[in-house]
Amino acid sequence: MLLHSIDTLAPAIVEVFTDRSTGNRSLISKVSFSAGDPISSFYWSHVYPSPTYLTIQLGEEEHISLLPSCLACVNHSCHPNAFFDIDQKQLVCIRPISCGEEILFFYPSSEWSMDQPFTCLCKSPHCLHTIAGAKYLTPVEQKRYRFTSFIQKKLASVYGLTS
Numbered sequence: 001m002l003l004h005s006i007d008t009l010a011p012a013i014v015e016v017f018t019d020r021s022t023g024n025r026s027l028i029s030k031v032s033f034s035a036g037d038p039i040s041s042f043y044w045s046h047v048y049p050s051p052t053y054l055t056i057q058l059g060e061e062e063h064i065s066l067l068p069s070c071l072a073c074v075n076h077s078c079h080p081n082a083f084f085d086i087d088q089k090q091l092v093c094i095r096p097i098s099c100g101e102e103i104l105f106f107y108p109s110s111e112w113s114m115d116q117p118f119t120c121l122c123k124s125p126h127c128l129h130t131i132a133g134a135k136y137l138t139p140v141e142q143k144r145y146r147f148t149s150f151i152q153k154k155l156a157s158v159y160g161l162t163s
């Protein structure tokens with residue numbers, strides 16, 4: 001399996017699209033991926049004690065800014081096609097992505113209680129509307145998503161172990 005590194009392959013694999021009217025950035029795939037494919041490895045240089053709207057949660061009071069920095073442009077969807085696997089340090093594809101499609105992840109997959117909750121407009125049939133972190137998901141909603149090891153532990157501590 002080929003693991004792409006965006007550091008060197010960015011122009012071939014992804015591009016950052018900036019919406020001129022809103023200034024919002026998004027990460028667009030320039031190739032197709034199948035579920036299970038790694039999209040990029042990632043790493044971090046600092047661990048911060050509190051979250052911002054750009055960080056990914058590693059643990060209690062442990063939040064990172066992703067590198068390569070273009071990964072901060074991966075936006076939220078309630079019907080995500082990618083997942084930040086922190087144990088493997090890989091952004092992985094979780095459902096097929098075509099060339100030209102935006103790469104999207106589910107913010108609560110890595111965030112327990114978000115710094116800046118927002119109203120989602122993703123238009124997915126299962127859109128949760130208010131995105132505030134995994135802490136606020138119902139057990140039914142939790143079953144639809146994959147979560148980082150840290151969030152799985154938090155959910156288990158609150159809701160009990162689910163299989």
Ligand SMILES: [Zn+2]
Pocket residue numbers: 077078079120121122123124126127128129
């Ligand atoms: Zn949504």
